[in-house]
Amino acid sequence: MGRVxxxxxxxxxxxxxxxxRPFLFNLFADPEIIRLPFPWLQKxxxxxxxxxxxxxxxxxxxxxxxxxxxxxxxxxxAAALTTRLxxxxxxxxxxxxxxxxxxxxxxxxxxxxGDRLQRLVILPLYPHFSISTSGSSFRVLEExxxxxxxxxxxxxxxxxxxxDHPGYLQAxxxxxxxxxxxxxxxDQAHIFFSAHGVPQSYVDEAGDPYQAEIEACTRLIxxxxxxxxQYTLAYQSRVGPVEWLKPYTEEALxxxxxxxxxxxLVVPISFVSEHIETLQEIDIxxxxxxxxxxxxxxxxxxALNTHxxxxxxxxxxxxxxxxxxxCTFETVPHPKKNMKMYPQERWEWGLTTAAEVWNxxxxxxxFIALLAELISGQGPLHFVGLL
Ligand SMILES: C=CC1=C(C)c2cc3[nH]c(cc4nc(cc5[nH]c(cc1n2)c(C)c5CCC(=O)O)C(CCC(=O)O)=C4C)c(C)c3C=C
Ligand SMILES: [Fe+2]
Ligand SMILES: [Fe+2]
Numbered sequence: 443m444g445r446v447x448x449x450x451x452x453x454x455x456x457x458x459x460x461x462x463r464p465f466l467f468n469l470f471a472d473p474e475i476i477r478l479p480f481p482w483l484q485k486x487x488x489x490x491x492x493x494x495x496x497x498x499x500x501x502x503x504x505x506x507x508x509x510x511x512x513x514x515x516x517x518x519x520a521a522a523l524t525t526r527l528x529x530x531x532x533x534x535x536x537x538x539x540x541x542x543x544x545x546x547x548x549x550x551x552x553x554x555x556g557d558r559l560q561r562l563v564i565l566p567l568y569p570h571f572s573i574s575t576s577g578s579s580f581r582v583l584e585e586x587x588x589x590x591x592x593x594x595x596x597x598x599x600x601x602x603x604x605x606d607h608p609g610y611l612q613a614x615x616x617x618x619x620x621x622x623x624x625x626x627x628x629d630q631a632h633i634f635f636s637a638h639g640v641p642q643s644y645v646d647e648a649g650d651p652y653q654a655e656i657e658a659c660t661r662l663i664x665x666x667x668x669x670x671x672q673y674t675l676a677y678q679s680r681v682g683p684v685e686w687l688k689p690y691t692e693e694a695l696x697x698x699x700x701x702x703x704x705x706x707l708v709v710p711i712s713f714v715s716e717h718i719e720t721l722q723e724i725d726i727x728x729x730x731x732x733x734x735x736x737x738x739x740x741x742x743x744x745a746l747n748t749h750x751x752x753x754x755x756x757x758x759x760x761x762x763x764x765x766x767x768x769c770t771f772e773t774v775p776h777p778k779k780n781m782k783m784y785p786q787e788r789w790e791w792g793l794t795t796a797a798e799v800w801n802x803x804x805x806x807x808x809f810i811a812l813l814a815e816l817i818s819g820q821g822p823l824h825f826v827g828l829l
Contacts, residue, residue: 446534447559448527448760449550450520451566451579454540455510455717461543462500466492468542474578474777476682506721513540515715515747516567519756522748526757534760535559541579551586555593562598563763565756567714569610570659571603572652573777574640584771599768601759602775603651605659608666609755614709615666616751617743621707622669624741629670631705631739632698635660636724638712639677639686648777653687659711674698678728679719692731699735706732708742714752716745 456465470476471488478484503509520536527534537554539547554562564583566576580600587593604610622628637656644650660675676694677687689697698706708728710720724742732740746752763769 445557445560446532446760446764447554447557447562448523448534448536449554449562449564450516450523450536450538451547451564451568451576452512452516452538452540452715453575453717454543454546455512456503456543457509457513459500459503459508461509462503463492463496465543466495466499472542472578474574474581502718502722505726506718510543510717511721512715512717513538513544515745516540518748519567519715519753522753523756523760526753527760530757530761532761532764539579541575541582547579547582548586551583551593554596555590559596561764562596563760564598564600565759565763566601566603568712569603569605569607569714570637570652570655570712571650571775572640573644573648573650573775574652576602577650577775577777580771580774587771597768598770599763599766600771600774601763602769602773603655604755604759605655606662607755607759609751609758610746611659611662611666613746613749613751613755614663614711615668617746617749618663618667618707618709619669621741621743622671625705625707625739627705631671631707631741632703633664633671633673634694634698634706634708635663635673635675635711636678636691636708636728637675637687637710638679638719639690641682642685642687645687649775650777651775656711663709663711679723691728695728695732695737696735699732699737703737705739706737706741708740710743710745714746716747720745 454465456462467488469488470491471485473481473484476484476487476491478487516538520538524534524536527536535557537550538545539550541547564580566579568575571577580602618633622631625631637660640650640652645653657675660673664673674689674694676689676691678691680686680690695706708724710724713719720742729740
């Protein structure tokens with residue numbers, strides 16, 4: 443086979459404190475993160491939430507050195523993958539496409555168009571599929587493919603998720619085994635999987651396979667690890683007023699503390715690189731909650747980053763994808779039509795003409811409330827927990 447391209451998809455993160463607000467704007471402007479009944483409200487609301495949330499979020503980024511390490515780590519993963527594919531005899535160019543910060547997915551696709559590839563493999567750096575992560579990036583790409591005849595000439599294949607890949611599972615099990623050795627009694631340490639949450643409605647109403655994939659993944663990691671340790675799965679990083687996947691990490695930590703657990707090993711599983719939610723949320727915020735709950739020995743497994751077994755696993759997935767029949771945008775899960783998405787359940791009342799009029803009026807009222815929030819800093823968005 444001639445030259446192939448590999449497009450690594452990731453979320454992106456602010457590199458410096460000034461980037462935080464525009465990064466948050468991009469995130470909240472994504473209808474796969476918040477979907478409003480009126481598309482025209484999407485950007486004003488994103489502007490408002492990002493402006494109001496920026497200070498708190500900047501303070502968190504300041505605690506981890508003033509920016510996200512995500513791009514540097516993703517670049518190192520891309521370089522390691524290029525080398526590994528070269529060793530397997532596959533000349534490949536690896537591109538990085540971030541959803542909410544530079545280098546954006548659109549920039550990567552511009553480069554790809556100039557490079558006359560024979561085949562493109564699209565590989566999200568999220569092991570599990572969610573509408574809000576891989577699904578959102580696929581939607582952006584699908585739109586570009588729809589509008590650009592030159593892209594439609596390109597032979598491509600997606601890898602929707604890979605939480606059950608044996609090489610990935612082995613890399614995770616190795617990282618866990620390595621950390622367990624540091625406990626006074628390794629078999630007694632409680633293993634605590636902390637996955638990034640999503641709103642419950644994504645799973646129940648939009649058909650997001652995320653929760654099922656996370657649950658299957660933790661079982662497979664434990665089977666690969668083959669140790670007698672007890673384990674728990676919980677969901678972190680809840681944002682906003684609606685119900686998210688449960689149990690919530692903070693509540694699960696408190697419950698384990700109350701049960702008398704002293705030795706706890708946290709395993710972040712939704713993400714393969716260190717980022718704000720591991721370095722700040724787990725290492726600082728959840729550690730504090732755990733210690734207050736009486737868990738004295740709180741340790742964390744590092745993210746995979748460029749773990750050699752993990753890079754081998756990525757290379758294997760790319761090689762397999764080159765030989766398998768292509769997987770296209772049409773074949774991956776799409777949110778169900780008319781689904782409710784966070785925080786739409788509060789803002790959608792129906793589709794009749796009368797309801798439309800009322801929706802419009804209420805949306806206006808909502809927007810005024812949001813402006814009040816901006817001016818006073820203490821309005822309804824603080825109340826519901828979005829800020
Ligand atoms: C698999 C991982 C992730 C899922 C699922 C996910 C869903 C999701 N996220 C938000 C809101 C925010 N996410 C933020 C940052 C962020 N999110 C992920 C991963 C997943 N998000 C990562 C890796 C990062 C950090 C990137 C970095 O800078 O290193 C943020 C910004 C940070 C903050 O202010 O807390 C927000 C906000 C929602 C609403 C959502 C599902 C609907
Ligand atoms: Fe997130
Ligand atoms: Fe967070």
